[in-house]
Amino acid sequence: MAKSERAAAILVAAGRGLRAGAGGPKQYRSIGGQTVIFRAMEPFCRHPQIFAVQPVLNPDDTAMFNDAARGLRHEAPAQGGATRQASVHAGLEALVPQKPEIVLIHDAARPFVSPALISRAIDAVARTGAAIPAIAVADTIKLIGESGDVEATPERARLRIAQTPQAFRFDVILDAHRRAAREGRSDFTDDAALAEWAGLTVATFEGDVANMKLTTPEDFVREEARLASQLGDIRTGTGYDVHAFGEGAHVMICGVRVPHPRGFLAHSDGDVGLHALVDAILGALADGDIGSHFPPTDPQWKGAASDRFLKYAVDRVAARGGRIANLEVTLICERPKIGPLRDTMRARISEITGLDISRVAVKATTSERLGFTGREEGIAATASATIRLPWTHQGWSA
Structure with a gap:
């Protein structure tokens, strides 16, 4: 043409x-x-x-x-x-x-x-x-x-x-x-x-x-x-992230701006939920971790919105001809309270990833006042991702 x-x-x-x-x-x-x-x-x-x-x-x-x-x-x-x-x-x-x-x-x-x-x-x-x-x-x-x-x-x-x-x-x-x-x-x-x-x-x-x-x-x-x-190559990855509190008046959690007396100490926006999900997806792909793709020493990621990182990880799955079957994130903190925002966070993750909201889970728990999360010094998150990649005639896709 x-x-x-x-x-x-x-x-x-x-x-x-x-x-x-x-x-x-x-x-x-x-x-x-x-x-x-x-x-x-x-x-x-x-x-x-x-x-x-x-x-x-x-x-x-x-x-x-x-x-x-x-x-x-x-x-x-x-x-x-x-x-x-x-x-x-x-x-x-x-x-x-x-x-x-x-x-x-x-x-x-x-x-x-x-x-x-x-x-x-x-x-x-x-x-x-x-x-x-x-x-x-x-x-x-x-x-x-x-x-x-x-x-x-x-x-x-x-x-x-x-x-x-x-x-x-x-x-x-x-x-x-x-x-x-x-x-x-x-x-x-x-x-x-x-x-x-x-x-x-x-x-x-x-x-x-x-x-x-x-x-x-x-x-x-x-x-x-x-x-x-x-898509018979079914894989599961896990992720973990933690950020300490610092100065600020809000925190970003699972792509949602949440009012809070303190902010996160982080190179990017410090969204522990999305960071954990990125690591889970990359882990399922056996494709490094968030730090290897977005080094904290790189100034271009200073203050970056973490939805960019999650979209990048989703695109890595699509580039391999696969799809994400399920995403789950668990937030560990005393405050802010996650329950009232759970569905808003699920909807935001769904929007970023293109995944149906029925395939996105957001959970929360406390550490019973134990440890740094119990002392309200920061927030931790764990995540899991299940993906499906194509089966090839040469064997499992690599």
């Missing part, structure tokens, strides 16, 4: 997903510890060649979307229509002020799109102007008549299963959608079909068998099992 070309992506997420069974719109359900829509959006939001990601939603889903997409960069959501075609058209119109030159259109129900597939889509549309990912058909296909009898057996070698993201020159596909709207055509099941109707030649490029669409309850069961089998 020429450097001057601007690539945007539309995420179509306005459907109701009724065939997926009970539990609300399927794009907001969890799979493998993350919502479907987060998994579908994240690769586009992080792809270096995508400058804008345009979600298209049912307006009733705004709160669910804001919660699910927390931490992802995207444009203000556009309001979807009664059909997928209408929703895509709304997304295209919303992108007009951004002036993209090419656009990738992806279904939110495909949560396993890879960065490599996105790159192939961008490369293909740069060469052809219109291209879709396709995979070969493994089974024999039958054309069935209204009576239920077989009418024909198409030549399997020429058949392909179409996927998304489907990629087009922006102005061309926008014109095609506008024309279809003017002529009352609303029956196209994908953008390639609409493009063909508009007279475009649509090329294909290599799809991805893992880029499956979630449609039925059985799809969720199958993909959960597949993800679990891929």
Whole structure:
């Protein structure tokens, strides 16, 4: 793709997903510890060649979307229509002020799109102007008549299963959608079909068998099992941190500013809860400790907010293709009292890590007035982290 070309992506997420069974719109359900829509959006939001990601939603889903997409960069959501075609058209119109030159259109129900597939889509549309990912058909296909009898057996070698993201020159596909709207055509099941109707030649490029669409309850069961089998390297790490009190009028604990007569003596903000969690995650990765990644002798970390350290540790897990299954921190102090702030701290850790709050535990205890914590000279914290890393053909991932 020429450097001057601007690539945007539309995420179509306005459907109701009724065939997926009970539990609300399927794009907001969890799979493998993350919502479907987060998994579908994240690769586009992080792809270096995508400058804008345009979600298209049912307006009733705004709160669910804001919660699910927390931490992802995207444009203000556009309001979807009664059909997928209408929703895509709304997304295209919303992108007009951004002036993209090419656009990738992806279904939110495909949560396993890879960065490599996105790159192939961008490369293909740069060469052809219109291209879709396709995979070969493994089974024999039958054309069935209204009576239920077989009418024909198409030549399997020429058949392909179409996927998304489907990629087009922006102005061309926008014109095609506008024309279809003017002529009352609303029956196209994908953008390639609409493009063909508009007279475009649509090329294909290599799809991805893992880029499956979630449609039925059985799809969720199958993909959960597949993800679990891929992340079979289960590891647990522990962490410990302590900071003494010094001058100040507040302390940072688990990412929450807590009023207190004294502050922490620390190089960074002294957040013992987050520091212990960082060490627990790094321990599970066998990747050193917080001091080796953020040396207290380095002036750039003077007064640094500890949420940066925790986000860094989470990103280290993601870089290995893994995910965090559970985080737990125990705070040991006489004061401040943690109980009233427990859920606020859990929510803050959830926000920093992207982990569902049900997978975050914050506990507190005292040392029965014994030791430095009993004398209220400081606060200690212990933590544990359970992570899952991919299994490889060469053995356990290292």
